[in-house]
Structure formats: C-alpha cells, structure tokens
Amino acid sequence: AAKNEANASVVLFSRDLLNSRQVRSVLAAELQAAISNDEMVLYYQPVVALKTGELVGVEALVRWQHPRRGLLMPDEFIDLAEEIGAMAPLAVWVLQTALAQLRRWRETVVLDPRFSVQVNISATQLQRPELLDDVQRILSEEGIEPANLVLEITEYSMVTGNEWDLYSFRGLRQLGVGLAIDDFGTGYSSISYLRTLPVDGVKLDKSLLSSDIAAPAEREFIAAILQLVKSCSLAATFEGIETGEQAAMLAALGCDSGQGYYFSRPVPAPGINAALVASLLEVPWRAAWPSVPE
Ligand code: C2E
Ligand code: MG
Ligand code: MG
Ligand code: MG
DSSP: OHHHHHHHHHHHHHHHHHHHHHHHHHHHHHHHHHTTTTOEEEEEEEEEETTTOOEEEEEEEEEEEETTTEEEOGGGTHHHHHHTTOHHHHHHHHHHHHHHHHHHHHHHSOOOTTOEEEEEEOHHHHTOTTHHHHHHHHHHHHTOOGGGEEEEEEGGGGTTOOHHHHHHHHHHHHHTOEEEEEEETSSSSOHHHHHHSOOSEEEEOGGGOOSOTTSHHHHHHHHHHHHHHHHTTOEEEEOOOOSHHHHHHHHHTTOOEEOSTTTOOOEEGGGSSHHHHHHHHTOTHHHHOTTOOO
16 A cells, blocks of 8 residues: 555656646747737836826836636746747837837827836847847837837846847947836845946835835935935836835935836726826825925
C-alpha cells in the first residue's frame, strides 16, 4: 500500500506539472493569436497634478480579455509574451492603440495640450533597434506630437547597461518623446540612474508609501526621496496613492503628480470622460489642505 501511495503521489505530482506546462503552452499559443483576435484591451489610469487636481495624462495598462479565463492582468502574461517572442507585436499594438485613443479623446473631450499618454516599454523592446522607427511611424500616423507620449521604463531594464538601451534612450529623446523611470525605489543601485540616464521624470513606486503617512519619520523619508529626484531636475510622479492624506502630504512636499486608487482605478477608455476630468478637479483634499504652496 505504501508503495502504491508513493507511486500515486509521484503520478499526481508529475500530472500537476504536466498540467501547468500544458496550461502554459496552451496560453502561449493563445497569446500568439490574441492580438489578431482583438482580445487585448488597454485600461487607462488618470495621472493628476497634485497641486491643482488637474488631469495631466493617463497611463495605459494592458489587459488580456481571455475568452474563457476572464480578464488577465499583465503580471499573468507579460513574462510569457517575452518568453515566446510575442512582446514586439504586443508593444506595437499598445503604442498604436494608446495613440489612436489619444487622437479620439482630442476629438471628443477638451484636453490640455500637454496631456500625455504614458506607455510601459519592456527591457527587450528598448533593446530593439526598430523601436525608434515604430514610435516615429505611429506618432505621425496618429498625428500626435512626440511630447504627448511618455515611455515608462522599469529600472530592471537598465541594469544590463546594454548599449542599445542608451541608443534607444538618446534616439527617443532626440525625437522629443518623454521618458520616465518606472517603479523607482524597487530596484537595485537605482539612485545612479537619476543622474546617468537621459530621462525627464521618475515614477516613484507605491511600496515607498506607507499607510502611516502622518508619522514624522515617514514624512521625512518621502521628503528626502523627492528632494533627491528634484536635485536631478526630474519631474516626480507618485504611484499607488490610495488616501487623501497621502495625496495632501505629497502635494505639500512638492511632488508634481500622482496616480492611484484614491483618484481612480485604471478604467477602459470610455471611463476617461468629461465627468472624470471634472471630478478630479474637485478632489476633496485640496479644500482640507489650503497650505499647499502655489
Ligand atoms: P506599473 O507600470 O508600475 O503600473 C502601475 C500598477 O499599479 C498597475 O498594475 C496599476 O493598476 C497599479 N495601481 C495603480 N494605482 C494603484 C493603487 O493605488 N494601489 C495599488 N495597490 N496598485 C495600484 P497593473 O495594471 O496590474 O500593471 C502591472 C505592471 O505590468 C505595470 O506596472 C507594468 O510594469 C506592466 N505593464 C502594464 N501594461 C504594460 C504594457 O503595455 N507593456 C509592458 N511592457 N508592461 C506593462
Ligand atoms: Mg508604468
Ligand atoms: Mg510602476
Ligand atoms: Mg511595473
């Protein structure tokens, strides 16, 4: 019996493994077809100027509307897309869709001329020499000024120090596209990037924010980080703002902009409308914190 049990557990274990491998390879095959099947969707999360509550841009965040598995989040398929070499078409689709959407918003909602769409670019895409041409072509097809596109690059992608990374950075910058370091504060020897990379801004990671924002030590910590970013003449955007207290403190400390569930969760394109823009201008913390410097 003991032997049978042992065998049974071995069989179970390998079957589980097989299952997960099967799921993965099925998912990989489905992912190849997902773009042409129209299953990818972009959600957009507002980015808000903390002093005024104005909507200054949106970050485009990809989801996969899987016909059987429901709405899949990027953490569930981006790595797979990288592994199977499907990242390049996905990146082009994201750029194309986000910039076409910006053009449509401009036709229907009154937006500040500086309103930007912020798109995440993975390490492998940054290393593709074709990226520059893709960006340039899509901008001109959609009639969008380069300054209205911001590409967000995670620190991880820069650890390699690959020469293509810098090639792309310089080329994109020459084009006039905005560049931001994403997830700042989660990586590895990241501080030097603030000085060495030709970027315009920094997205500070939500893990830097605690819920006990009122504690003096907490405030000093955040103030020091913002000062560091400012000392490099970079724009600071905080991610993951979930409470009015966090928004107010960050505004008072001079953080330029922010995004997070407090303002809005990522929403499908129709959710970025006049009503949302108006509601962001009336965010309640502004009344509660009249001392925010102009
Ligand atoms: P990210 O670029 O740092 O995006 C911010 C993530 O934080 C998003 O997760 C967003 O939904 C989430 N978030 C926003 N506000 C809050 C908040 O107040 N609290 C909390 N707890 N979370 C908040 P999401 O959409 O699941 O995306 C995860 C990551 O996937 C992104 O992190 C980005 O690195 C990657 N990603 C998303 N779209 C793309 C894409 O089109 N291309 C590539 N290469 N990567 C993408
Ligand atoms: Mg991002
Ligand atoms: Mg981030
Ligand atoms: Mg990220």
